[in-house]
Amino acid sequence: MIKYSIRRQMTAIFIGLFSLILGLVLIINNAFLGHYYLSHKADDLIRTYNDVNAKLESGSLSDSDSVRDILTQLERANVDLVVVDGGGNAILTTLGESDPRLKEMFSGLFGMEGVDHENILKRNEDYTIYRDKSSQVQRDVEYLKMWGRFMDGSWFIMQCPYASITESASLANRFLIYLGCIGMVIGGLLVWMFSRSITRPIMELAGLSQEMANLNFDTKYTRGGMDEIGVLGNNFNKMSEKLERTVSELKQANNQLQKDIEQKEKIEDMRNEFLGNVSHELKTPIALIQGYAEGLKEGISEDPESREFYCDVIIDEAAKMNVMVKNLLTLNQLEFGSDEVQFERFDIVRLVKGVIVSCEILVQQAGAKISFISDESICVWADEFKTEQVVRNYLTNAIHHVGNEKRIEVRIENGDGKVRITVFNSGTPIPEEDIPKLWDKFYKVDKAHTREYGGNGIGLSIVKAIMESFHQKYGVENFDNGVAFWFELDAKA
Structure with a gap:
């Protein structure tokens, strides 16, 4: 039973890492999404200002096609534009005469003094970009406005509404949370399934190592593959074969050593037995030979027949000793295998x-x-x-x-x-x-x-x-x- 499964660890790491990334995205959204949104809208206004200013300088606004292109561009960008000359006459506008926003934009041309400096985003000698929440027409809509002069001396004011940054960030974060939860579930399942292809060969290698620990070298890694686990499995198989040969050689050497020890003990026992038996068997004939020889030397019997008997006994016992020694030598050669x-x-x-x-x-x-x-x-x-x-x-x-x-x-x-x-x-x-x-x-x-x-x-x-x-x-x-x-x-x- 595995206490710390790699599959569980990989899934937990994926979910944890995904959750960390999602949390960081939410934090970044809350901190920087509003600034990015405003910067993007300001860039749209500046781009529109540059296009209109270029057409005014070239005098192409007298062409109806050019005017139509500018109006289409402004409509696509959701930008309202009012351009007036030095006498206060409207040269170009995207709003109809009955649109209440037109009057409000005209009043904005001459009301820059009331703009709070905290709401100004960018200012230079040609234009000023600022946020305006004082709309009387649409009180729930906040505008990003651009006020200034074109190169031909005409005045202009542009505005584009933008949603509440807080609400937009909240919606974006909510969407990210939903999307992140779905991604974590799907990704976790995919990681769980993918990790199985990694853990199964690892488990096979673990079982193989257990069999090798039990000196069973018949089990082999069979999954193959050219990845790192496949290489490891092939090395396990090679190691198993080498260990099997090594253990076999060690067993043979141990068996031979055991035989040598037994042979040595057997030789020692045989030597001790041989010495004991020989000393016992030789004791009687040596005593007889010594006794009869001493009797002859001391002249115990002068009778020629007795002396001849003594000599016969000595010769007979010596012959027996000679036969016994020869038999012992023959037996020794047979028992030790020296006689082929x-x-x-x-x-x-x-x-x-x-x-x-x-x-x-x-x-x-x-x-x-x-x-x-x-x-x-x-x-x-x-x-x-x-x-x-x-x-x-x-x-x-x-x-x-x-x-x-x-x-x-x-x-x-x-x-x-x-x-x-x-x-x-x-x-x-x-x-x-x-x-x-x-x-x-x-x-x-x-x-x-x-x-x-x-x-x-x-x-x-x-x-x-x-x-x-x-x-x-x-x-x-x-x-x-x-x-x-x-x-x-x-x-x-």
């Missing part, structure tokens, strides 16, 4: 068979039986080296946790453009509350059993990192007689 994925097409069946053959000794040591179910050849798209790491981690994990009937089954299934590789081992199912944590670094369901074969809880974390870099699915399923780990790969490019 090289997608290529290869035979997954051939790869899995190769891993099974390489783990045959471990299978025999565990006393397990392994079966492989697959087609003769299935090609997939993935990083072959990293895929081998996933299969090897799944298989070694199955070997180390095989139980019950000591059975391991590796299955490859192809369908709908996806290939699923599943590694099943018989044994105790994983507790449901531990399944979501299996993929965390250093997490172990059975810590005592894991310690026996040297596991450190990093293998499944490596699987998770590799599969996420492939953008493929992976998981684990519990069965009554065992556990199956699986992952998927694309069979088509």
